[in-house]
Amino acid sequence: MIPVLGPLWTRLNRSSGALLMLDFDGTLAPFRESRLQTRPYPGIPILLETLGRESRTRVVLVTGRPAKSLQNLLRLHPSPEIWGSHGAERLRPDGTYQEPDLDSARKEGLRRAHWSALLGLPPHKVERKPVSVAAHWRGIPQGERGRIRKALQARWTTVAERYNLQLLPFDGGLEMVVPGFHKGRAVARLLEETDPTHPAAYLGDDLTDERAFAALGTRGLSVLVRGAWRPTRAQAWIRPPEEVLAFLEGWCFHTLLRNRRFP
Numbered sequence: 423m424i425p426v427l428g429p430l431w432t433r434l435n436r437s438s439g440a441l442l443m444l445d446f447d448g449t450l451a452p453f454r455e456s457r458l459q460t461r462p463y464p465g466i467p468i469l470l471e472t473l474g475r476e477s478r479t480r481v482v483l484v485t486g487r488p489a490k491s492l493q494n495l496l497r498l499h500p501s502p503e504i505w506g507s508h509g510a511e512r513l514r515p516d517g518t519y520q521e522p523d524l525d526s527a528r529k530e531g532l533r534r535a536h537w538s539a540l541l542g543l544p545p546h547k548v549e550r551k552p553v554s555v556a557a558h559w560r561g562i563p564q565g566e567r568g569r570i571r572k573a574l575q576a577r578w579t580t581v582a583e584r585y586n587l588q589l590l591p592f593d594g595g596l597e598m599v600v601p602g603f604h605k606g607r608a609v610a611r612l613l614e615e616t617d618p619t620h621p622a623a624y625l626g627d628d629l630t631d632e633r634a635f636a637a638l639g640t641r642g643l644s645v646l647v648r649g650a651w652r653p654t655r656a657q658a659w660i661r662p663p664e665e666v667l668a669f670l671e672g673w674c675f676h677t678l679l680r681n682r683r684f685p
């Protein structure tokens with residue numbers, strides 16, 4: 423058990439509410455060559471559903487995936503709130519959906535980024551999202567990958583400068599995003615909506631989760647989820663999947679037990 427967990431469990435036992443924010447790929451699910459074949463680690467869905475039914479914890483998925491595609495992939499009951507496309511879209515449990523209204527220049531920039539990615543990558547390696555475009559190189563042989571990345575980066579840099587967009591590297595690819603949308607924005611908004619005395623935590627693995635760790639600061643527990651440690655802003659480090667399952671089981675246990683009397 424990581425040392426900070428003892429105090430967290432005590433606070434969860436005593437608190438009337440809590441906020442648990444979770445990244446998806448690499449944290450709740452192993453990486454696969456095809457994003458469409460990704461499934462969460464066994465045990466994750468039942469823990470998320472148990473937390474969802476236990477109303478004291480607000481569970482929120484904060485992901486680079488489009489929010490609706492993650493909802494369809496997981497099919498949880500109840501469905502958690504999902505902030506998709508790195509904090510640009512918000513899909514609430516009741517189905518209410520918000521996405522930013524992009525100006526025509528940004529839309530044109532993303533269109534160009536999409537087509538210029540298709541010049542250098544097979545179609546299944548290019549992911550068009552509501553407010554971004556991701557180029558994936560997982561599964562492409564190492565030697566070829568460097569050449570593809572270099573060429574795409576050069577083309578995308580020109581597009582980004584012209585249309586006021588930004589390049590965002592992530593585990594296994596590069597994404598063209600709209601500046602201002604990132605996971606730290608989602609976390610900041612969620613914290614604003616949360617009672618400051620309620621425990622909060624964020625679990626994530628990728629470079630894109632670093633903005634979330636920074637936004638959480640000392641207000642809650644930030645946890646890096648990775649097989650091997652890397653320099654990070656997170657306060658703690660755990661390895662998937664066993665330690666992630668243990669963390670979520672601990673969270674369920676300590677929130678479910680509160681104020682319960684057993685014969």
Ligand SMILES: O=P(O)(O)OC[C@H]1O[C@H](O[C@H]2O[C@H](CO)[C@@H](O)[C@H](O)[C@H]2O)[C@H](O)[C@@H](O)[C@@H]1O
Nearest residue numbers: 446447453454455456457485486487560593594
């Ligand atoms: O923020 P996350 O929930 O971690 O999502 C990050 C990206 O996840 C997906 O791509 C990643 O997972 C794929 C399936 O394992 C893998 O093939 C790819 O290499 C990974 O980068 C998703 O397709 C992206 O949209 C997300 O941004």
